[in-house]
Amino acid sequence: MSDTSVLTRAEAVERHRLLDVRTVHLDLDLTRGREVFGSTTVIRFGCTTPGAGTYVDVKPAGLRRVVLNGRELDVGALRSGRFPLTDLAADNELTVEADMAYSHTGEGMHRFADPADGEDYVYTQSFLDDGPRVFASFDQPDLKARYTVSVTAPPQWTVVGNSVGRQVSPGRWEFAPTPAISSYLVSVVAGPLHSVRAEHDGIPLGLHCRRSLAAHLDADAPELLEITRQGFDHYHRVFRHRYPFDSYDQCFVPEFNPGAMENPGCVTLRDEYVFRSAVADTKREERALVVVHEMAHMWFGDLVTMKWWDDLWLNESFAEYMAYSVTAASTRFTSAWTGFAADRKTWGYDADQRPSTHPVAPGTVDDTAQALQNFDGISYSKGAAALRQLVAWLGEEAFLAGVNDYFDEHAFGNATLDDLLRALAAASGRDVHGWADRWLRTTGVDTLRLTDGRIEHTSADGGRRPHRLTVGHYRRTAEGTLELADRVPLDLAADGAVAQPGAAELTLLNDTDLSFVKIRLDPGSWQTVRSSLGAVPEELARAVLWSAARDQVRDGELAPGEYLELVAAHLPGETSVHLVDAVLSFAREFVVDCAVPPAGRAAALAGLAQVCRTLLRRTDGEPDRTGLRLVAVRGVIGTAVGESQAAELRGWLAAGTVPGGPLLDPDLRWQLLLRLCVLGAAGEPEIAAELAADPSDTSEQGAARCRAALPDREAKEAAWQALFHGELSNYLATATARGLWQPEQAELLDELTTRYFEELGSAAGRRGPALARVLTTVGFPAFAATERTVRAAEACLADPDLTAATRRGLVDQLDTLRRAVRARALTEQ
């Protein structure tokens, strides 16, 4: 929001020196209509310098009353979300009464009306500096306090909070005081919720969602509760400190921006994770990872919180690393690390090669606006990969011993990178500080290139990192497949020591994916990959190879056509749903839609369609245990072109099934209809009929996507107005943006591509960071990979008035765009 200040690090340091926040009593009134709610906060706090002044953060629709130590203050003193407090005493009591506005962008207190049944739901997202849109606070992570929350709600509602709560009279809810927590973690979820309750190891568990999803949550509850129990058991096995809060509720909420949010005892998750349609196992695994990721935060982030946002990685990288490690070790998703290699890690590789990259542990993050930009592939994916490398180097036992000492020392308080490094160094006796300097304080990905049995080790910044990894040697069997001949550990010291791998048909560096590094194969091994990638016996090693091929395309070292040849040769026989899903996504979204020149696009798309159809035939008549067939079906739908294929899709829609299955559920129906709309083979009557048959929010989003995808000027203009000049919610904006840009409609969209760069700055500035992210990700015309688009993006970036979120989004897209332009040139040479 442009009308409020960002908090600088210097201000936070000063306020921390001055204040000791003890308790916060928060009373919310959710019975005042659909626009505003009432918020009364009473904060009791000490001040080290009586007579000094400070300010409290509050971003109200209307400020009613501020009382400090019995003195009524002039509410007109509020400026840019800060209310000045002067002449503090040693002990203070501050009362702030305000009317707060509900939001529709997932920031602050989001309000949602369910189109399925007209019921209303609200939830808070206090993160990162949106808490003051709900309640007054000294809003920084290192001013923790005990919160006691009361809520007045319509009597038929259920209210969930950070601690155990009860309804003391109709509509009146009171919650137990929390332990000391940071303001960004305060959470309230309310509405006519459907709840499933259970218990594990003395911890009350709750699953909650809106009423229209009740049947779906009931169907998924056994799996969700099993993952939750497995997570608690694992954490209680490896951490000395027991779960530090009094209950564990997981609330699935609508129109949520992130995957989930780790509010202590009251985790919020996007309610697409209550599956309404069939999903592949990759999606179930993703949900399990999110569940245990948020659980890890109960320790990393909630029990011990970073002192300031520069140590965000202490929260996210650890939660991410623990999530993969716990999921692989303690749940049925034993190949979670393959998903990490094939998909999640590419987020980190891509981010680390962009101009916007930053160290995992940046030296300084000056303010909250900058902090928000660091919720990226570096803090999550690269940070987790670096921790995996650290564990490979220290051993898990020493790692966990250090972590446990760190929890003991800082429980219910705050900590910094240095606190953690000291604990790890003491527990392991190793030079963890030296390791951190090379891995956490630097940027860029190392590359290991194998030539004539020697490893050439290079870094963008010249600072080659130490790597502990394995090297796999594969030889050909009599049957013509490949087998692992041997696997040798390799410590690649930062000074560039090299090993002499033995002779083999295929030598694969980092074949168990222990390190965060790009690999390049020797020419002989690459020949083996071209002919026999699918015959490499382990899926993790195949994931490493697909990932290497992927970044060669992005780096302009492998022509898009050659990548597609690999896909055509080796994906139809692939058995890992992780790999099929990840490779098809990249092949479609980057290679076919952006990196192949327009003249070759039709052939490239047809080739990909052929791969999907072969996968579909291969899975005919088999039970679809992992969702591989579902991924193939989605691929066939998304690549359909021309009259006859459109007719085929229409036939599926009419029959309600794909021949041989699966039956069409809402997701598949909307995907089919979207493709028909893109091709001009369906229109408003079909969209309206589909929406009328199932008037849910999923359908509203499906309809928005379809309408924006229609190949006519009027439809595009309507989508444009809604997206850039309207008040769409975050989710409807995402759906509209996804529909708008279709590579098939390049000519029709040419004028809008120019307009995008003219109108982006003001639209994104007006709607705030969450919508800026939508407009610069799915809202970006990525398929228009030409020099002209590059120049337009560069000109747009020269505008000094772009918000931090818009600028960051655009910088990242420009990097991908340049890579696509370079890849196109490779073909056009």
Ligand SMILES: [Zn+2]
């Ligand atoms: Zn997280």
